[in-house]
Amino acid sequence: xxxxxxxxxxxxxxxxxxxxxxxxxxxxxxxxxxxxxxxxxxxxxxxxxxxxxxxxxxxxxxxxxxxxxxxxxxxxxxxxxxxxxxxxxxxxxxxxxxxxxxxxxxxxxxxxxxxxxxxxxxxxxxxxxxxxxxxxxxxxxxxxxxxxxxxxxxxxxxxxxxxxxxxxxxxxxxxxxxxxxxxxxxxxxxxxxxxxxxxxxxxxxxxxxxxxxxxxxxxxxxxxxxxxxxxxxxxxxxxxxxxxxxxxxxxxxxxxxxxxxxxxxxxxxxxxxxxxxxxxxxxxxxxxxxxxxxxxxxxxxxxxxxxxxxxxxxxxxxxxxxxxxxxxxxxxxxxxxxxxxxxxxxxxxxxxxxxxxxxxxxxxxxxxxxxxxxxxxxxxxxxxxxxxxxxxxxxxxxxxxxxxxxxxxxxxxxxxxxxxxxxxxxxxxxxxxxxxxxxxxxxxxxxxxxxxxxxxxxxxxxxxxxxxxxxxxxxxxxxxxxxxxxxxxxxxxxxxxxxxxxxxxxxxxxxxxxxxxxxxxxxxxxxxxxxxxxxxxxxxxxxxxxxxxxxxxxxxxxxxxxxxxxxxxxxxxxxxxxx
Amino acid sequence: xxxxxxxxxxxxxxxxxxxxxxxxxxxxxxxxxxxxxxxxxxxxxxxxxxxxxxxxxxxxxxxxxxxxxxxxxxxxxxxxxxx
Numbered sequence: 026x027x028x029x030x031x032x033x034x035x036x037x038x039x040x041x042x043x044x045x046x047x048x049x050x051x052x053x054x055x056x057x058x059x060x061x062x063x064x065x066x067x068x069x070x071x072x073x074x075x076x077x078x079x080x081x082x083x084x085x086x087x088x089x090x091x092x093x094x095x096x097x098x099x100x101x102x103x104x105x106x107x108x109x110x111x112x113x114x115x116x117x118x119x120x121x122x123x124x125x126x127x128x129x130x131x132x133x134x135x136x137x138x139x140x141x142x143x144x145x146x147x148x149x150x151x152x153x154x155x156x157x158x159x160x161x162x163x164x165x166x167x168x169x170x171x172x173x174x175x176x177x178x179x180x181x182x183x184x185x186x187x188x189x190x191x192x193x194x195x196x197x198x199x200x201x202x203x204x205x206x207x208x209x210x211x212x213x214x215x216x217x218x219x220x221x222x223x224x225x226x227x228x229x230x231x232x233x234x235x236x237x238x239x240x241x242x243x244x245x246x247x248x249x250x251x252x253x254x255x256x257x258x259x260x261x262x263x264x265x266x267x268x269x270x271x272x273x274x275x276x277x278x279x280x281x282x283x284x285x286x287x288x289x290x291x292x293x294x295x296x297x298x299x300x301x302x303x304x305x306x307x308x309x310x311x312x313x314x315x316x317x318x319x320x321x322x323x324x325x326x327x328x329x330x331x332x333x334x335x336x337x338x339x340x341x342x343x344x345x346x347x348x349x350x351x352x353x354x355x356x357x358x359x360x361x362x363x364x365x366x367x368x369x370x371x372x373x374x375x376x377x378x379x380x381x382x383x384x385x386x387x388x389x390x391x392x393x394x395x396x397x398x399x400x401x402x403x404x405x406x407x408x409x410x411x412x413x414x415x416x417x418x419x420x421x422x423x424x425x426x427x428x429x430x431x432x433x434x435x436x437x438x439x440x441x442x443x444x445x446x447x448x449x450x451x452x453x454x455x456x457x458x459x460x461x462x463x464x465x466x467x468x469x470x471x472x473x474x475x476x477x478x479x480x481x482x483x484x485x486x487x488x489x490x491x492x493x494x495x496x497x498x499x500x501x502x503x504x505x506x507x508x509x510x511x512x513x514x515x516x517x518x519x520x521x522x523x524x525x526x527x528x529x530x531x532x533x534x535x536x537x538x539x540x541x542x543x544x545x546x547x548x549x550x551x552x553x554x555x556x557x558x559x560x561x562x563x564x565x566x567x568x569x570x571x572x573x574x575x576x577x578x579x580x581x582x583x584x585x586x587x588x589x590x591x592x593x594x595x596x597x598x599x600x601x602x603x604x
Numbered sequence: 605x606x607x608x609x610x611x612x613x614x615x616x617x618x619x620x621x622x623x624x625x626x627x628x629x630x631x632x633x634x635x636x637x638x639x640x641x642x643x644x645x646x647x648x649x650x651x652x653x654x655x656x657x658x659x660x661x662x663x664x665x666x667x668x669x670x671x672x673x674x675x676x677x678x679x680x681x682x683x684x685x686x687x
Contacts, residue, residue, distance in 0.1 A: 098639075109665055115673070318666050
């Protein structure tokens with residue numbers, strides 16, 4: 026008997042949840058060291074896998090291939106930007122932060138800049154960047170549930186929050202680490218299986234990375250990418266393999282913002298505190314990138330092939346358009362969600378999909394549906410579709426958990442233990458961090474349910490905020506022995522300030538439509554740089570103001586300079602997690 | 605700072621600089637700035653510039669991070685600062 030899709034999806038999704046709960050119970054945290062840094066005993070391969078899941082969010086799993094499908098070559102900014110940052114992280118930050126051996130990013134900043142103010146500013150930057158990011162994950166959870174399990178968006182969100190609550194509050198970093206390893210396996214399997222099938226169908230090559238560069242399996246002998254270029258240009262769209270995003274300066278700035286932002290995201294940096302040594306920190310950056318590259322080199326194939334399949338379904342041969350009444354089941358399913366909209370403008374009962382707004386009848390094709398609809402478009406079996414649902418949820422939940430831990434540890438460890446109530450006992454701190462984690466989940470859930478106007482497309486913004494505030498402060502703290510606390514504080518504030526100002530002036534104050542005072546349109550952009558790509562300009566402002574202020578304040582004290590010298594080389598293992 | 609520590613740090617900085625030059629060339633160079641001339645060359649069905657932007661640069665990134673980790677481990681041993 027063939028199980029129907031809904032039952033099958035329930036089995037696969039709740040099976041994966043049961044697995045996460047089992048792991049969470051097994052990996053309960055008993056100390057603050059376990060709660061914040063998994064006791065510092067995670068091996069480099071395991072940590073690499075956990076970083077992979079921590080890092081690859083609903084945006085990577087669901088949205089990215091869809092963006093590439095419609096942007097073509099322009100989508101390269103996401104591929105290079107979200108991987109190239111690990112090169113910066115591995116060489117410029119991770120080993121030294123691990124050697125210094127504390128639990129959180131603001132704690133490092135507070136130590137290096139010998140200032141509680143610096144620590145508090147870092148906490149504020151961290152919360153702004155992480156909160157924008159977590160809203161996107163919560164929305165991803167809600168959408169995946171409502172589409173695949175056919176439950177209400179709010180209920181789906183509630184279930185997702187409950188799952189994260191169980192293993193994040195129970196296990197802290199330790200529980201999150203081991204569930205993330207399981208979630209990585211689920212998400213990478215769910216991502217590559219449909220890609221392998223589709224690549225095989227279209228090109229006869231089961232490896233998507235090679236299939237994308239192979240000839241079509243239809244016997245025409247034509248290369249797949251040439252065929253795709255031909256199909257899209259015939260309908261008036263820009264050539265797939267050469268279409269740029271905005272202009273060249275924008276692509277350059279966008280890629281750089283995403284790279285620097287990636288290296289500055291606190292929930293990723295935190296993961297390097299969980300390994301036992303500097304050597305392991307360097308190696309786990311490498312393993313993390315391997316596990317991330319597995320998905321990121323498949324994504325271009327998923328995007329291009331999804332685009333081809335979509336076009337080919339609607340217009341199998343030039344002039345032979347699909348009759349609307351004969352549309353396939355997946356088309357009807359997505360029409361119900363409002364993410365796919367057809368409007369018969371010329372009343373011929375057939376679907377015309379072109380780049381010309383007047384004749385185009387596919388009035389809405391949401392980019393986010395491409396990965397989720399992909400298996401159905403390619404006629405893959407139901408269990409593959411169920412797997413994609415579980416994979417999307419794994420991606421969203423694992424990232425949400427990492428972000429929530431970054432937020433709650435910065436409050437309980439940096440604000441409470443570090444600044445407000447330094448004599449907090451370990452037991453009370455552990456209890457406090459669990460309570461704050463619970464509150465963070467509730468706030469994130471509330472924001473996911475009532476997304477402020479800006480929620481859509483703000484994930485890219487989180488990178489700009491991290492790039493302009495946290496990354497420069499960390500890098501200067503390591504590569505300059507002399508840069509002073511005041512200089513770093515002014516740098517962080519002006520970097521994040523300029524970036525937020527640019528975003529607000531083009532997208533509205535607090536993203537309220539109509540309050541933008543510079544106009545949101547491309548002609549008003551500084552050098553044609555889009556607000557999402559502006560983080561790198563903020564980072565340059567941060568570096569520059571810090572340098573100038575540093576001239577006036579003079580160098581950091583001698584004992585700080587000695588501390589910097591100490592964390593620049595591995596030396597005998599420090600008192601890392603002993604505190 | 606002792607000369608030994610200074611040399612260790614300068615060797616690290618030189619290694620980072622070398623890696624970042626390669627990092628820049630494969631992504632910003634081949635993938636963005638030189639994409640048009642490179643696209644005249646084919647790698648199977650891929651235009652070469654497009655391949656660097658969507659595949660090649662990522663493979664090079666992975667190799668760079670492992671190379672850096674390997675080279676630093678050797679440097680640590682040479683300077684007896686390994687853990």
